[in-house]
Amino acid sequence: MQSKHFPYRQWLRPTGLRSVRLITGLVLFTYVGTHLLNRSLGNISLAWLERDLLVQKFIWQGWFRTAVLYGVLVTHFFLGLWALYERRSVHWTPGQVAQLVLGLCIPPLLANHVVNTRVAFAESGLNKGYAQLLYSFGVDSPFFGRVQLILLVVAWLHGCYGIWFWLRLKPWFGAWRSVLLSVAVLLPVLALLGFLQGGREVIALAQDPVWRAAAIRPAIIGTGSQNLWLARLRNDFLFFDGGALLLVLAALLVRTVRERRGGRLCVLYPDGRKIFAPLGFSVLEASRIAGVPHASSCGGRARCTRFGTAGS
Structure with a gap:
């Protein structure tokens, strides 16, 4: 009777929360996959990268789609922390440990990219393209360029582990496993190569003062004060992420002590x-x-x- 009149209670149970985590994870996995496809076009040219970026913005931008995307991201983040708190057993499989560690690495790796793209556009109207991002990663901030490459690999692997745990019990998965594995390996490789190839093209273009002045003017990449505010926002998020993780670990310690005494x-x-x-x-x-x-x-x-x- 309760499940008939109060169906929302089913979503508050552990199995319901796992279903929500799966759904949000699939949305984010699709988001990452489309970005990898976009970056793989860098193997053709920078123009192809920019052209497909317009398609990406059409799919994922707009106030409603942005709200849904970030709602999904925040929900998946907190459900991931809850999953960490929920698991009592210390007998984790290597795959579970890898998925957990990769998932915990994503927020700090993602912080700089989100702040300097989505937040910069929403707050200051800074509509950066791949030319500006690749110039920043290749010339101005090589460290964050390496962070971006690591983020691509980490986010994709985390999603692939989630897909593996979800599909491995499906009766049809065995027949498609080799095909899916090939896609899972080939797509990030092409994306990384496209990212590097696009970066080389931008570095070559940057030798032209006229191109450089037009591409990195403050109206596109932001003024000093705007970028300083964005950097502070990124650091605030990093402190929040670290604090949330420490809070979960502290809650785990308290629960362990209470269970031993209970x-x-x-x-x-x-x-x-x-x-x-x-x-x-x-x-x-x-x-x-x-x-x-x-x-x-x-x-x-x-x-x-x-x-x-x-x-x-």
Whole structure:
């Protein structure tokens, strides 16, 4: 009866939150994928990069689409932190560790790019194209150019891990795995090559004083005061991101201390073994801590019906 009259409660359950995280992750994965396709056109020419950028802006810009995109980004960010807090077990697979670490690296790597593109356009009307961005990365700020390259790889790998965990149990995935793996490897390689090729073309064009004066005039790249404000905003976000992560880690520590001091439950196995675990642990988590083999093809993500809470 509750699920009929209050369907929103299903989205507040762990499985509902995971569904929201999956949906937001797919939107962001699509966003990253279109950007990689765009950057791969740098292998043709800078003109092709700029031409496809107009398509990108048509798809992802506009007040409504921007609000949706950043709403999805913020939601996925906080759900990722919640997923970190939610997992009690220390027995993580290498893939889960990689996905977690890559995901935590994305916000600080993304901060400078978002501030100097989206925020700069929204607040100051600075409509930068690839010529300005590649000039900045290749001439003015090579460090942030390397950060951008790392961001492309990290964001794509994080998304690929998410797709892998989502699709690996699908009956058709085995037949398409090689094709999807080829796309997953080829697309970022082409994007990185296109990024570097476009950067070389911009550096060559920058030797012309007339081109340089027109391309990097303050009306496009911003004045000193505007760029200083953007840099401060980026630093504020980095402090916020670091503070949020520290807060989650502190909450994990507090919960661990409370669970050790709190009550314990007994898990009885068919072979007669008994395991005592803190209240709130799932059967899977209790089994992992005790070293008892426990099938969990979904990795403890409540997708294979083996993640019931102990004592429930």
